[in-house]
Amino acid sequence: MNVDKQRPVAIGCDHAAVALKQGLIEDLKAEGYELFDFGTFTSESVDYPDIGREVAEAVASGRFDRGILICGTGIGITITANKVKGIRAGVCSEPYSAKMARAHNDANIIGMGARVVGPGLALEIAKAFLETEFEGGVRHQRRVDKINALDN
Numbered sequence: 732m733n734v735d736k737q738r739p740v741a742i743g744c745d746h747a748a749v750a751l752k753q754g755l756i757e758d759l760k761a762e763g764y765e766l767f768d769f770g771t772f773t774s775e776s777v778d779y780p781d782i783g784r785e786v787a788e789a790v791a792s793g794r795f796d797r798g799i800l801i802c803g804t805g806i807g808i809t810i811t812a813n814k815v816k817g818i819r820a821g822v823c824s825e826p827y828s829a830k831m832a833r834a835h836n837d838a839n840i841i842g843m844g845a846r847v848v849g850p851g852l853a854l855e856i857a858k859a860f861l862e863t864e865f866e867g868g869v870r871h872q873r874r875v876d877k878i879n880a881l882d883n
């Protein structure tokens with residue numbers, strides 16, 4: 732389903748992505764989205780697994796439907812998120828991948844790299860992620876079920 736704009740989207744980043752995250756939050760708010768910011772909030776160095784885990788656990792718990800994670804490349808924080816049971820996260824550097832992460836993979840988190848994408852592209856990626864429904868159907872559901880089975 733499309734994300735419910737009344738329900739906040741979880742967002743978090745490491746020190747490499749504070750400026751991109753802040754701009755993205757403002758841009759998404761202008762589009763009508765609510766966001767809950769898990770930090771970090773300054774350029775002081777932090778460990779991306781700490782933020783990635785916190786956001787991923789918040790999404791996996793059902794408190795949030797979707798999450799956005801940003802670090803320098805998007806890779807480390809997305810690897811972290813995928814370690815949390817119930818999370819399907821993918822790094823996206825363009826909107827097509829973000830759309831397909833939803834349509835085929837039912838991704839509940841996307842990662843982005845602040846050293847990879849600029850603010851305009853980040854907004855397009857986030858919107859593709861938030862506005863695309865999982866296609867479902869036997870084929871895609873079977874594959875997502877096989878991914879989910881690895882949680883156990």
Ligand code: RB5
Nearest residue numbers: 747802803804806807808
């Ligand atoms: C921090 O320098 C950097 O390693 C981190 O932001 C991220 O790119 C890791 O995957």
